[in-house]
Amino acid sequence: MRTLRRRAAALLATALITTSLAATWEVRSTTPASASGRAVGDDNSDHTDRRFLASCRVKIKRSHATAFCHNPYPVTDRVALHIECARWWDVDADTAPVEVPPAGYVELTDRCWMEIHSAWVGHDPLRPVRPGN
Structure with a gap:
C-alpha cells in the first residue's frame, strides 16, 4: 500500500513538473504583447x-x-x-x-x-x- 502511494505521488509530481515546464516554454516562445494587443x-x-x-x-x-x-x-x-x-x-x-x-x-x-x-x-x-x- 505504501509503494502504491509513493508511486502515485511520484506520478503526480512528474505530471505537475511537465505541465509547468510546457507552460513556461510556451510563454517564452511567444512574442511579448503590449496592453493594446499588438506585439512589442x-x-x-x-x-x-x-x-x-x-x-x-x-x-x-x-x-x-x-x-x-x-x-x-x-x-x-x-x-x-x-x-x-x-x-x-x-x-x-x-x-x-x-x-x-x-x-x-x-x-x-x-x-x-x-x-x-x-x-x-x-x-x-x-x-x-x-x-x-
Whole structure:
C-alpha cells in the first residue's frame, strides 16, 4: 500500500513538473504583447515596409544585454532595445530610440540588476519624405 502511494505521488509530481515546464516554454516562445494587443517590437504602421528594417542581433551576458544593429537599406530605421528582467522587483529597461542611417551601425546596451528574462529590438522606420508632401 505504501509503494502504491509513493508511486502515485511520484506520478503526480512528474505530471505537475511537465505541465509547468510546457507552460513556461510556451510563454517564452511567444512574442511579448503590449496592453493594446499588438506585439512589442512590431511598431510598424501600414505605411512602412517590413523588409527595410535594420538587421539586429541581441547578445545577453549575465545581467547585460547588447544589441548590434546594421542598416543595409536606403531608409533610416529607428531602433530601441527592450529588456525584461527576470526578478519581479527588478525594473524592466528600455533604451532611448536611436536612428540607424542607411549603411549605418549602432550598438545599444542596457542591463538589469540580476538576470535578464528576455531582450528584443523594436523598430520604427522613418518615412521617406516624398517631394510634394
